[in-house]
Amino acid sequence: xxxxxxxxxxxxxxxxxxxxxxxxxxxxxxxxxxxxxxxxxxxxxxxxxxxxxxxxxxxxxxxxxxxxxxxxxxxxxxxxxxxxxxxxxxxxxxxxxxxxxxxxxxxxxxxxxxxxxxxxxxxxxxxxxxxxxxxxxxxxxxxxxxxxxxxxxxxxxxxxxxxxxxxxxxxxxxxxxxxxxxxxxxx
Numbered sequence: 624x625x626x627x628x629x630x631x632x633x634x635x636x637x638x639x640x641x642x643x644x645x646x647x648x649x650x651x652x653x654x655x656x657x658x659x660x661x662x663x664x665x666x667x668x669x670x671x672x673x674x675x676x677x678x679x680x681x682x683x684x685x686x687x688x689x690x691x692x693x694x695x696x697x698x699x700x701x702x703x704x705x706x707x708x709x710x711x712x713x714x715x716x717x718x719x720x721x722x723x724x725x726x727x728x729x730x731x732x733x734x735x736x737x738x739x740x741x742x743x744x745x746x747x748x749x750x751x752x753x754x755x756x757x758x759x760x761x762x763x764x765x766x767x768x769x770x771x772x773x774x775x776x777x778x779x780x781x782x783x784x785x786x787x788x789x790x791x792x793x794x795x796x797x798x799x800x801x802x803x804x805x806x807x808x809x810x
Contacts, residue, residue: 628682638694640682648704661762749798760791
């Protein structure tokens with residue numbers, strides 16, 4: 624069994640808490656216009672650095688007290704930083720949910736890494752955290768992210784308007800055996 628900070632290996636990745644050595648790659652990830660195109664654009668470097676420095680200093684506290692879990696995706700065999708996976712508490716239209724996130728450097732796109740990492744994070748969210756469901760809030764134009772969510776078995780639930788006025792589609796995956804309502808069809 625893995626703890627909150629080290630989810631261990633998948634077939635090609637190791638998922639572990641971000642550490643200070645990851646910070647340059649994390650900054651590159653959040654500054655890349657391709658990576659951030661569907662999630663609001665590049666982030667302020669100091670804000671990213673501050674957040675992940677705090678995270679690296681005490682990942683267990685960040686994951687438990689702030690309900691903000693992040694994992695660096697490290698390629699097995701090369702130890703290259705591929706991207707980040709996350710489970711973070713989100714308030715969506717007054718309902719608190721846990722959101723699954725997957726963010727990869729472009730060099731690692733279209734290799735199946737996002738789905739591989741997401742499956743491991745989902746398994747952790749259900750088996751170790753006991754979440755009845757997980758959501759993904761996805762820009763309706765982000766075909767790659769939509770494809771990953773659908774391959775995970777996530778189903779369209781509704782459109783949600785963020786506080787900044789941007790519409791996202793909410794996809795949900797229910798844990799095996801969890802009681803849940805039938806989701807509407809995507810329009």
